[in-house]
Amino acid sequence: MVENIAVIGCGAAGATAALQARKLNREAKISIFNSEPYSQYSRCGLPYTISGKVGDFHDLVLMPPDNWGALKIDSKLNATVDKIDHNAREFHYIGDEGEGIQEYGVLIFATGAKNTDPPIKGLDKKRIYGLRTLDDAKALATEVGRAKKAVVIGGGLVGMEAAEAFHEKGLAVTVVEFLPHILLAMIDPDMAEIVEDHCREHGLRILNNTAAQEILGKDTPSGVVLKNRATEEESTIDADMVVVATGVRPVTDLAQSIGVAIGPTRGIVVDDRMKTNLDDVYACGDCVEHQEFITKTPMAGGLGTIAVRQGRVAGINAAGGDETFPGIVGAKVTKLFGLEIASTGLTDDMAERLKVPIVKGSIKGSTKPPYFIGGKDLKVKAYFSKETGKLVGGQLVGLEDAAMRINVITLGIQHEITSVDLFEFENCYAPAICDTWDPLVEAANAARRRLKV
Amino acid sequence: MVENIAVIGCGAAGATAALQARKLNREAKISIFNSEPYSQYSRCGLPYTISGKVGDFHDLVLMPPDNWGALKIDSKLNATVDKIDHNAREFHYIGDEGEGIQEYGVLIFATGAKNTDPPIKGLDKKRIYGLRTLDDAKALATEVGRAKKAVVIGGGLVGMEAAEAFHEKGLAVTVVEFLPHILLAMIDPDMAEIVEDHCREHGLRILNNTAAQEILGKDTPSGVVLKNRATEEESTIDADMVVVATGVRPVTDLAQSIGVAIGPTRGIVVDDRMKTNLDDVYACGDCVEHQEFITKTPMAGGLGTIAVRQGRVAGINAAGGDETFPGIVGAKVTKLFGLEIASTGLTDDMAERLKVPIVKGSIKGSTKPPYFIGGKDLKVKAYFSKETGKLVGGQLVGLEDAAMRINVITLGIQHEITSVDLFEFENCYAPAICDTWDPLVEAANAARRRLKV
Numbered sequence: 001m002v003e004n005i006a007v008i009g010c011g012a013a014g015a016t017a018a019l020q021a022r023k024l025n026r027e028a029k030i031s032i033f034n035s036e037p038y039s040q041y042s043r044c045g046l047p048y049t050i051s052g053k054v055g056d057f058h059d060l061v062l063m064p065p066d067n068w069g070a071l072k073i074d075s076k077l078n079a080t081v082d083k084i085d086h087n088a089r090e091f092h093y094i095g096d097e098g099e100g101i102q103e104y105g106v107l108i109f110a111t112g113a114k115n116t117d118p119p120i121k122g123l124d125k126k127r128i129y130g131l132r133t134l135d136d137a138k139a140l141a142t143e144v145g146r147a148k149k150a151v152v153i154g155g156g157l158v159g160m161e162a163a164e165a166f167h168e169k170g171l172a173v174t175v176v177e178f179l180p181h182i183l184l185a186m187i188d189p190d191m192a193e194i195v196e197d198h199c200r201e202h203g204l205r206i207l208n209n210t211a212a213q214e215i216l217g218k219d220t221p222s223g224v225v226l227k228n229r230a231t232e233e234e235s236t237i238d239a240d241m242v243v244v245a246t247g248v249r250p251v252t253d254l255a256q257s258i259g260v261a262i263g264p265t266r267g268i269v270v271d272d273r274m275k276t277n278l279d280d281v282y283a284c285g286d287c288v289e290h291q292e293f294i295t296k297t298p299m300a301g302g303l304g305t306i307a308v309r310q311g312r313v314a315g316i317n318a319a320g321g322d323e324t325f326p327g328i329v330g331a332k333v334t335k336l337f338g339l340e341i342a343s344t345g346l347t348d349d350m351a352e353r354l355k356v357p358i359v360k361g362s363i364k365g366s367t368k369p370p371y372f373i374g375g376k377d378l379k380v381k382a383y384f385s386k387e388t389g390k391l392v393g394g395q396l397v398g399l400e401d402a403a404m405r406i407n408v409i410t411l412g413i414q415h416e417i418t419s420v421d422l423f424e425f426e427n428c429y430a431p432a433i434c435d436t437w438d439p440l441v442e443a444a445n446a447a448r449r450r451l452k453v
Numbered sequence: 454m455v456e457n458i459a460v461i462g463c464g465a466a467g468a469t470a471a472l473q474a475r476k477l478n479r480e481a482k483i484s485i486f487n488s489e490p491y492s493q494y495s496r497c498g499l500p501y502t503i504s505g506k507v508g509d510f511h512d513l514v515l516m517p518p519d520n521w522g523a524l525k526i527d528s529k530l531n532a533t534v535d536k537i538d539h540n541a542r543e544f545h546y547i548g549d550e551g552e553g554i555q556e557y558g559v560l561i562f563a564t565g566a567k568n569t570d571p572p573i574k575g576l577d578k579k580r581i582y583g584l585r586t587l588d589d590a591k592a593l594a595t596e597v598g599r600a601k602k603a604v605v606i607g608g609g610l611v612g613m614e615a616a617e618a619f620h621e622k623g624l625a626v627t628v629v630e631f632l633p634h635i636l637l638a639m640i641d642p643d644m645a646e647i648v649e650d651h652c653r654e655h656g657l658r659i660l661n662n663t664a665a666q667e668i669l670g671k672d673t674p675s676g677v678v679l680k681n682r683a684t685e686e687e688s689t690i691d692a693d694m695v696v697v698a699t700g701v702r703p704v705t706d707l708a709q710s711i712g713v714a715i716g717p718t719r720g721i722v723v724d725d726r727m728k729t730n731l732d733d734v735y736a737c738g739d740c741v742e743h744q745e746f747i748t749k750t751p752m753a754g755g756l757g758t759i760a761v762r763q764g765r766v767a768g769i770n771a772a773g774g775d776e777t778f779p780g781i782v783g784a785k786v787t788k789l790f791g792l793e794i795a796s797t798g799l800t801d802d803m804a805e806r807l808k809v810p811i812v813k814g815s816i817k818g819s820t821k822p823p824y825f826i827g828g829k830d831l832k833v834k835a836y837f838s839k840e841t842g843k844l845v846g847g848q849l850v851g852l853e854d855a856a857m858r859i860n861v862i863t864l865g866i867q868h869e870i871t872s873v874d875l876f877e878f879e880n881c882y883a884p885a886i887c888d889t890w891d892p893l894v895e896a897a898n899a900a901r902r903r904l905k906v
Contacts, residue, residue, distance in 0.1 A: 053885070431495065
């Protein structure tokens, strides 16, 4: 019987692991350590504290610290674990309430990820921010009503959501994206173009294929030196504030210090039970890599959905249960200036990298029947494996009902349906909702014809 | 090789059948006959011509008559088929352009359904309407700006959509429902109560468990005599206009006249290829019965989605192809005063009638994470077979993203997923869209715990 579980990290994965461990095992000692001063909060909600769509920072806290006590889970916030002796099954921590030694029987790493520092000169100034922690968000929010010109370096999800938030607060915002398009980790270039056009129509400036080289200014930014990667032309844009959102990498130093194996994506290697290579050591969330669902290629989740699902599995197994994590499909979604952007499974680029030949079904449809006033354009893609005929990915962009539709594609991938299956899908229909043949079904039909099935 | 296909009926099923037959077979003679003066139009769109959400009646026409000629399909509108000699493979029709004899090699019945006449006295007055045809809608629309008090008899989908439309146009509208709740063919009583409360808050009057007995007045309605079925109390409410929407039945007289078999739901019996018991005779749409997907019980579709899917199969097979129709899950959806109402598979009542013991997962959730301002209440139900553990039905009611979520349940039913599968569903997540554990997944979890799996 497991008697003592320690969780390092109190983000979505760690907190879920601790909770689920307690649900299964009412007797075990459980403790959770967080290097941040907060109990579990929604990291994905941070950009919305800027725009006010989240009313208060503390609304993001999903697990009020007092609740840990009620669950008889010993929580230590603002406490950093700095040395683990796994043979002795104990670690040293130091924090607000002094230092100490924590013994454990089973250890769960949920140490998350941290921002990468891109090779840009002048990042050591004030008024240059990341957006990974609640403290980051608090600092960033002070720029509302103060900054006039913001530059966001990195047009991924976090960068774009931060850019939208500052734009909504009246700042002139420029997004600088190194790659040819924004959001390429999530959608194909043609879909990204739709998103870019939409954001630009709302007043956002987006500079693609552009390297930020240096942040000018004395103590604070005055401008950003850019280089167009196609023309190699250099230019400088004004900025009084900069957000750096160029990606994250897993935090694994503690795990590595005791010999936990790290994989090709630099995440902790785990099996389907979220166990590492070491006995009595589990890991979950942004610090691990698991398998991409279709090809079984090692992949970092980097998603709240994956973190809580992995955390649940890790917590239950750490507490003596037996659950498995089924792999990462990778459903991603956001909304920018009202436009819903959704993706799941393999994009065109991912399919190429993972050597999955695909057949594409692509449709420009509408969210409503043509006769019903107010339908919105919807671009839909459904990708199928040329070899197996199975659904392997999908993307949607539209002003309504794009995000919820991606759920059908994800479930279809998880249950290995074919283009014929998706074509035979009985979508719901009503004039005020959707046409008789949903654009998803039309996309499947387009692919089905190409596959000649 | 099929040389001559005749389709009787030019609704969603018939028109789709003719089109798909032509797609497969470029040589065959194809003709289509409609007793109405219009080419294929959206029947479901009719209520929205009243409110103006469909701009013009003719916007509903999905297949302009000229297009038939372009496809080399001979269309005869306003032409009634009155006698078939199946041994001779010919039928007699009479219409606008005189009468004639049509020969055929293969015949497709797509004769649809018609309104039932309920046992109510005084239905022979003016200003009493059904809402089944484009002409019905044109007649009804004349009441906008003329009638003050409308009574809608029947709180099914058509009745409720018509009631909403007239209410939006400023009429005082009362819905009289014979059963204890509205929409019971689609949702459970507790879900119907949410819908009723919402409609009443918007000013609609709904009288449940109430029989309309007589429509008073000389030439036109002055009132409706009602009887409360619980108390047997009689009362009269004012009305200057009445809509009767008490359901439909399949139109099968022509088919029966040549010996086509009729089933227990009074629809034409077809196999999975949409063939009837007679050689060279197919049928599709509202005039047929097929199988409920889960129990294989005979069931009428009565849905546009089913009509076009069956029409496609019938048309292709009539033209020499080989397609099958997979059965009716029965996804139904509508929007009333902004509230989305969605259902699929078995309701509680249907499960009882079809003798499928079910385990229920029911959740009151929200469309967004709790910290994100503006999320809407969402009630979700997912039903699983107690015997097989498989998903057999679901319902959602909420002010946003209810309808699109039902698609996940429908696809899950079609692919026979279990409560564990739905619990492991990787829903999309973003603060502006949906929480990490979608309410659908929470509902699956509730059922999974009851099933102890």
